[in-house]
Amino acid sequence: MKMNPVYKRETTVSARSFRLALILMLFNGVLALVVMLNMYSVLERVKLTAEIQYSSFTNLYVFVAVVEFVMLMFIMPALTSGSISGERERQTLDLLLTTVMKPWEIIWGKLTSSFATMFLLILSSFPLLAVSFVYGGVMYYDVFLLLLCYLAVALLCGSMGICFSSLFKRSTIATVVSYGVLIIIAAGTYAVNVFALSIARMNMTNTYALSASGMADQANTGGFLYLLLINPVATFYVMISRQTGDNNQVLKSLTNVFGPHPESFVLDNWVVLSILIQLLLAAVFLFAAIKAISPGKGIRKIK
Numbered sequence: 001m002k003m004n005p006v007y008k009r010e011t012t013v014s015a016r017s018f019r020l021a022l023i024l025m026l027f028n029g030v031l032a033l034v035v036m037l038n039m040y041s042v043l044e045r046v047k048l049t050a051e052i053q054y055s056s057f058t059n060l061y062v063f064v065a066v067v068e069f070v071m072l073m074f075i076m077p078a079l080t081s082g083s084i085s086g087e088r089e090r091q092t093l094d095l096l097l098t099t100v101m102k103p104w105e106i107i108w109g110k111l112t113s114s115f116a117t118m119f120l121l122i123l124s125s126f127p128l129l130a131v132s133f134v135y136g137g138v139m140y141y142d143v144f145l146l147l148l149c150y151l152a153v154a155l156l157c158g159s160m161g162i163c164f165s166s167l168f169k170r171s172t173i174a175t176v177v178s179y180g181v182l183i184i185i186a187a188g189t190y191a192v193n194v195f196a197l198s199i200a201r202m203n204m205t206n207t208y209a210l211s212a213s214g215m216a217d218q219a220n221t222g223g224f225l226y227l228l229l230i231n232p233v234a235t236f237y238v239m240i241s242r243q244t245g246d247n248n249q250v251l252k253s254l255t256n257v258f259g260p261h262p263e264s265f266v267l268d269n270w271v272v273l274s275i276l277i278q279l280l281l282a283a284v285f286l287f288a289a290i291k292a293i294s295p296g297k298g299i300r301k302i303k
Contacts, residue, residue, distance in 0.1 A: 006109025
């Protein structure tokens with residue numbers, strides 16, 4: 001099978017650099033230190049109280065998962081937002097377009113090379129996640145779902161960065177816009193739901209003349225809740241809440257924040273549907289990036 005030349009070149013340069021080895025050592029070193037301190041605190045507690053709190057190991061799993069998720073969400077745009085605009089700044093993009101490679105192959109090679117670097121960091125930390133398997137509480141299905149969530153957020157953030165890198169001529173502008181859109185998706189959808197919930201509570205309180213702790217507690221955000229399906233933070237929160245709680249934790253986690261909502265197919269399958277929607281949104285960003293660098297028929301580049 002023919003390997004993508006862009007992917008081959010980018011991964012070769014990254015694998016030969018000392019920076020990648022240093023990042024791997026520092027990242028896993030910090031996580032290993034946290035794991036060892038957690039284990040030490042559990043052992044000391046056993047010596048003092050003769051009781052083992054198994055929830056500490058579940059908390060360790062949550063901590064490592066959260067660190068990796070945050071790393072994926074905030075580093076992937078930085079890795080990809082300068083991929084195409086950087087080639088344009090070095091005046092090598094036109095040379096790439098004159099080769100037999102198609103625009104989608106260039107985009108895909110840039111994206112997969114950045115994703116491979118991040119996936120190496122995630123995969124190298126899985127032995128630390130496996131510590132919680134010794135004491136139970138986390139199933140293999142949970143790890144598989146966690147990997148799917150990582151895949152969705154990495155592709156979404158990476159495709160977002162490479163899309164704006166194709167649209168803008170400057171890497172700095174592409175990076176700023178990528179993080180701006182990411183903040184809108186993550187914090188903006190949450191803010192819309194918070195605002196909708198406050199309006200619903202205010203209207204219900206005025207209607208029934210009850211205190212905020214009465215009928216107003218039954219208010220919810222309504223259809224605005226489904227905006228969170230494109231929010232990777234909300235998806236990760238729901239997934240972790242379910243893995244560390246009971247099977248109905250998805251509905252409970254959303255109800256505690258955004259008011260009670262009736263059960264539905266979307267809420268019952270929130271994580272899977274949200275991952276599919278995020279992958280679809282990533283495909284839209286990639287399509288826009290391909291169109292932007294296609295000679296003669298691309299989207300007009302922004303200075």
